[in-house]
Amino acid sequence: MTPLAPSNEPASPCIRQCRVVHRRLAKGEPFTALCASCGRTTDDIAGWQRMSAPAKRACIEAAAARLQLPGLKAGT
Numbered sequence: 001m002t003p004l005a006p007s008n009e010p011a012s013p014c015i016r017q018c019r020v021v022h023r024r025l026a027k028g029e030p031f032t033a034l035c036a037s038c039g040r041t042t043d044d045i046a047g048w049q050r051m052s053a054p055a056k057r058a059c060i061e062a063a064a065a066r067l068q069l070p071g072l073k074a075g076t
Contacts, residue, residue, distance in 0.1 A: 010056040012048060013038040013063055023069060036072050039063030 015037050022031040033042040040048075040063045051059060066072065 009053055010060060013040065013060050014045075021072070023066075023072070025066065025069075034066060039066040039072070 014035075017037040019036040020033055020042065021036045022033055024030070025032050034040060035042075035045065040059060044059050044063065048056070048059070
C-alpha cells in the first residue's frame with residue numbers, strides 16, 4: 001500500500017477549543033477522557049500524527065458519534 005500524499009490526509013477535527021471531560025462511552029465501562037469540542041479521546045489526540053489515513057478517518061467518524069453523547073456539544 002502506498003502512503004497518501006499529505007494533501008490527501010484527512011484534516012484534524014480540532015477546532016482549537018479544547019475542553020477535556022470524562023465520560024463513560026458505554027454503560028458499565030470506565031470513564032474516558034475526551035475533548036468535548038472535537039469528540040476525540042486524549043489517546044486519539046496524542047496519536048493523531050502517527051495515524052494512517054484510514055485510522056484518521058475512523059477516528060473522525062468515532063469522534064462525530066461521541067459528540068452525540070448527552071452533555072457534549074461541539075464548540076461548547
